Amino acid sequence: EIVMTQSPATLSVSPGESATLSCRASHxxxxxLGWYQQKSGQxxxxxxxxxxxxxxxxxxxxxxxxxxxxxxxTISSLxxxxxxxxxxxxxxxxxxxxxxxxxxxxx
Amino acid sequence: xxxxxxSGGGVVxxxxxxxxxxxxxxxxxxxxxxxxxxxxxxxxxxWVAVIGYDGKNDxxxxxxxxxxxxxxxxxxxxxHLQMNSLRVDDTAVYYCARDKGNYGSGxxxxxxxxxxxxxxxx
Numbered sequence: 001e002i003v004m005t006q007s008p009a010t011l012s013v014s015p016g017e018s019a020t021l022s023c024r025a026s027h028x029x030x031x032x033l034g035w036y037q038q039k040s041g042q043x044x045x046x047x048x049x050x051x052x053x054x055x056x057x058x059x060x061x062x063x064x065x066x067x068x069x070x071x072x073x074t075i076s077s078l079x080x081x082x083x084x085x086x087x088x089x090x091x092x093x094x095x096x097x098x099x100x101x102x103x104x105x106x107x
Numbered sequence: 108x109x110x111x112x113x114s115g116g117g118v119v120x121x122x123x124x125x126x127x128x129x130x131x132x133x134x135x136x137x138x139x140x141x142x143x144x145x146x147x148x149x150x151x152x153x154w155v156a157v158i159g160y161d162g163k164n165d166x167x168x169x170x171x172x173x174x175x176x177x178x179x180x181x182x183x184x185x186x187h188l189q190m191n192s193l194r195v196d197d198t199a200v201y202y203c204a205r206d207k208g209n210y211g212s213g214x215x216x217x218x219x220x221x222x223x224x225x226x227x228x229x
Contacts, residue, residue, distance in 0.1 A: 001169070034215035036152075043202055043219035044144075044152055055207070055217060087151055091214045094166040096154040 002027050002090055006099035012107040013078050021102045023071040023088035032092040035064055035073045038101075039084045047086075048073065075104070109133040109218040111203050116223030119193055129186040129203030129220055136184040137161070140206035140213045143177060143188045145199035146222070153199070156188065157206075157213035164212055171197075193227045200224050 003026040013019045023033065031051040036044035046055045048064035051071060061076045075082055083106050088099040115127040127143070143155040156177040158165045165177050176189040186203050201223055204216035 032214070036216075038152075043204075043222060044216070045219075046207065046215055046217050049207055049215040049217075085151075089152075089154070089215065094157075094213075095168045096157070096213070098152045098154065101151045 001095060002029060002092060002097055004088055004090055004097050004099035006088060006102050008102060010103045010105060012105050014107045015078055015080060017078055019075045019078055019104055021073040021086055023099050025069045025090055028068045029090045029092035031067050032090055033071050034089045036087045036089065037084045044087060109205060111205065111218060111220035113201065113203050113220045113223040116201065116225045118226045118228060120229050121193060121195055121227055123193055124191045125193060125225060127188040127201055127223060131184045137181050138209040140211050141179060141186045142204045142206065142216055144202045144204055144216065147199040159212045160210050195227050198225060198227045
């Protein structure tokens with residue numbers, strides 16, 4: 001089973017600044033990684049798939065990078081609606097797995 | 108637009124069974140793999156199961172193998188999750204989700220329902 005580890009657990013950022021979130025896989029997953037945003041009381045929302053491709057309707061300030069075991073989600077110029085919890089998810093093999101999440105909070 | 112509506116959640120005693128359903132609309136159901144994902148209170152999402160677009164293949168989280176069964180009814184555009192031998196740690200909101208790509212066996216979850224709460228307690 002591939003284990004996904006996200007860091008940091010919490011990120012305090014001021015509006016307008018950028019945020020960099022990390023996700024590490026316990027084994028190589030090539031580019032088989034997605035990122036999700038979740039706000040309180042809502043279902044997760046797909047942001048990125050294939051490690052770097054934005055899903056339909058996702059603003060360009062969200063960007064993903066990485067391959068193998070190290071991945072990054074960058075949110076440039078944070079907007080008020082971006083403060084949420086972010087999860088990475090691998091789909092390299094079964095069982096698929098999520099990281100434990102990074103909470104992006106207002107500084 | 109794509110819509111996914113889960114039903115069937117509730118309170119159940121340990122060891123009992125429950126069947127969740129997910130009614131879908133707004134897309135060609137038989138073209139997409141479908142997932143169940145759960146989220147325990149205060150925790151992150153946990154992938155549970157996937158069924159291929161044609162219903163021929165399925166895969167499960169290790170802790171639910173042999174207890175849960177995912178299935179799909181093409182005639183009713185509906186996804187199911189039969190949950191047997193329920194445990195306290197199965198307590199969670201259960202989401203159904205449509206895969207992003209068509210004709211695949213599962214990747215990322217592009218569309219999600221609102222979830223249905225399953226509480227396993229004596």
